[in-house]
Amino acid sequence: MDRELSATTKQANKRRRYWQIGITLALLAFAIVGFRSLLTPSLSRDKLRTAVVERGPVVATISASGVVVPENELVITSPIQARIEQVLLKAGEQVKPGDQILLLDRAFTQLAYDKLKDEQQLNQHKSVQLRLNLRKTLNQLASQLTIKQMRVKSLQAQLEDEKYLLKIGGTTQESVKQAELNLKIAQQELQEIERDMATERELLKADEQELGFTLAMQGRSIEELQRKMEQAEVRATHNGVITWVKNEIGSTVNAGDIIARLADLSSYKVKATISDTYAGQLLVGGNIIVRVNNADLQGTISSIEPTVSNGIVTFYVALQDKAHQLLRPSLRVDVFVTMASKGNVLRVKNGPYFNSAKGQQVFIVQGDEVLRKPAAIGVSNVDFVELENGVQPGDVVVISEMAEYEHTEKLKLK
Known part of the structure; x- marks a missing residue:
């Protein structure tokens, strides 16, 4: 037959169950924490x-x-229509004022320069001819003027004689009127010659002014061509570096075409x-x-x-x-x-x-x-x-x- 357990045995069994429950809960807690750690990324x-x-x-x-x-870049253009004869410096090279970059053929511009010089000399000769022609014309008019002045004086004396003869009855009124008419005609001719002389002087002055303007313009054109021929030796005007240069030797460039670029490195x-x-x-x-x-x-x-x-x-x-x-x-x-x-x-x-x-x-x-x-x-x-x-x-x-x-x-x- 079954016997009732003692109090001591019952107490021991209870403690054993508590330990089992505690261990189970602890294992469960560790499992949950471990599982959560597995879920948390790292x-x-x-x-x-x-x-x-x-x-x-x-x-x-x-x-x-x-x-x-560069903040400032100098663009160098061709001053004349010419052929590139020689390239002395390449892109990337540093330059100082006066350094020659390239050389242009100046033959075409030299011909234009010589032609202008010849035209200027021709116009200078025209000025001399104008003066000589005026002097000749004025001399002729001066001679005519002297003759007319003498004729006027002669006709004045003749008129006085006619008036005196009319007073003493030695001539007629018609003769006096004719002498007066001849004197007026001579005086008119004298005034015309004087006007012609003044007109010739004015014409000479106008022609000289026109020639002067022509010579001045030709002189400026000659100076410009001379300066352009000097610029055909393309040189740097500032310190800097060449960023681009037209290096096609033998190619033709027109006046105003870009032939080089110079950058200011300051x-x-x-x-x-x-x-x-x-x-x-x-x-x-x-x-x-x-x-x-x-x-x-x-x-x-x-x-x-x-x-x-x-x-x-x-x-x-x-x-x-x-x-x-x-x-x-x-x-x-x-x-x-x-x-x-x-x-x-x-x-x-x-x-x-x-x-x-x-x-x-x-x-x-x-x-x-x-x-x-x-x-x-x-x-x-x-x-x-x-x-x-x-x-x-x-x-x-x-x-x-x-x-x-x-x-x-x-x-x-x-």
């Missing part, structure tokens, strides 16, 4: 890029690309290009930051080309320090167009995370964990991003790519 600390939240200014910019170009500007998406945000006078080998140079937009080519807008930047030691011709630089500026805000260094972030959130490192927290992202540039809220100075923010964890609340660091 990251390698070495693969994370982080930055510390700090206070400071953030200037909002849009990026463009640029190239350094000052520079930046030629920048940007997508036409931002064309409406470009304004002449707008602030610009030009980054040259990690050095930031300040500038402003000096001009914007009115045309758009293949979706690209071109504009030029005037630098405050035009002669900075880092500037070089054709040097590629980063250009940042300033859109807005904020001072003393919470900011963090820019990184791949902010280029792909889809929401207003950040990942903050706390001990061995990375926690996702809501945070309002403000203005940004290539260097910094403003965080308007959700963080405090000193927080460590992940700035590396986190697209695959954007919906994860917590990450473990290994």
